[in-house]
Amino acid sequence: MHSKLRMMTRASGMALALMLAGAMAHADQPRVWIAGWGESGEGGPAAQPFMPEGADAEAAPPGFTTLPGRKMHILSRAGERATATVAPIEPVEEPISCGPRLGFTKPLKIAPDQLYLGSTEPITIAASKEIPSRDKRLAKGIAAYLQSKGVAKPKVKIVRALSADLDGDGKPEAIVETITAGRGVAQFYEGEEPGDFSFVAVGAWSDTGFTVSAHAGFISGVDVDLIPAATFGIQALPDFTGNGHFDLAVWQAGYEWSSIDVYAWSGGTLKRLAEAYCGV
Numbered sequence: 001m002h003s004k005l006r007m008m009t010r011a012s013g014m015a016l017a018l019m020l021a022g023a024m025a026h027a028d029q030p031r032v033w034i035a036g037w038g039e040s041g042e043g044g045p046a047a048q049p050f051m052p053e054g055a056d057a058e059a060a061p062p063g064f065t066t067l068p069g070r071k072m073h074i075l076s077r078a079g080e081r082a083t084a085t086v087a088p089i090e091p092v093e094e095p096i097s098c099g100p101r102l103g104f105t106k107p108l109k110i111a112p113d114q115l116y117l118g119s120t121e122p123i124t125i126a127a128s129k130e131i132p133s134r135d136k137r138l139a140k141g142i143a144a145y146l147q148s149k150g151v152a153k154p155k156v157k158i159v160r161a162l163s164a165d166l167d168g169d170g171k172p173e174a175i176v177e178t179i180t181a182g183r184g185v186a187q188f189y190e191g192e193e194p195g196d197f198s199f200v201a202v203g204a205w206s207d208t209g210f211t212v213s214a215h216a217g218f219i220s221g222v223d224v225d226l227i228p229a230a231t232f233g234i235q236a237l238p239d240f241t242g243n244g245h246f247d248l249a250v251w252q253a254g255y256e257w258s259s260i261d262v263y264a265w266s267g268g269t270l271k272r273l274a275e276a277y278c279g280v
Contacts, residue, residue: 032067033240034118035260035276053272072118075125077235077251084118115251115260117236126237126246131161131174131205141210142178142201149222151195157181163205164237166246166265173265174205175248176212177233189229189255196220198231200250202265213268216250216261230254240264240273247273 067086074082139156146154159177166173179198199217217232235249252259263270
């Protein structure tokens, strides 16, 4: 296993999915967030609790034991919504199994590569609009940001882009999924090259252009503590903390691992709130 991967698994406590105790759904039951990877099986897609950033990886997440029997609101990566009831917690079968598994009594039809978020309360997401990936302002803004990070001649491919007002200031942000043109997980895994990148960028969006302020993902030579053999993309823009502002959920897909991280956007910066990780 990659040495950086070992560091990452320890930091995330080998958690497959994330959980954050937010607004109280009931006096004795906190709101619980889960994430899952649409694994099939008798119990339906596998899902596990989200570990908050900085939490004790050995401690039981708040509200975890209250999940069986509770109705969950599900939001897929494609924006599809559903509800399901959590089945009893299953025992851990193998050491690499990423914590206790949860199942749903009514399996959802989710493809293996289709991640989802779930919550014991309805999920509110930011109103957003798709920005055509061919819009020249996107690639120009990403290239300028990469050059400011030391990438001399970035080869920019825009995968997906959204505009949304995340912080409620009345001004739209652009949320952009980008990757080195002609590169992907297979190439990253074979060997990182100067100029490689895959990340989700956030910044000001206007008629005059796209000014990137922050990113979640990796840039070769910049994000040295992250595993380069992975791609990053937009999962959803949920109100994760219940404060009325919208956050950024980012998926990561690698050769033998995957994750979802949730970031708060404030003051032109991204602050990680919670993370999910599963790998071998």
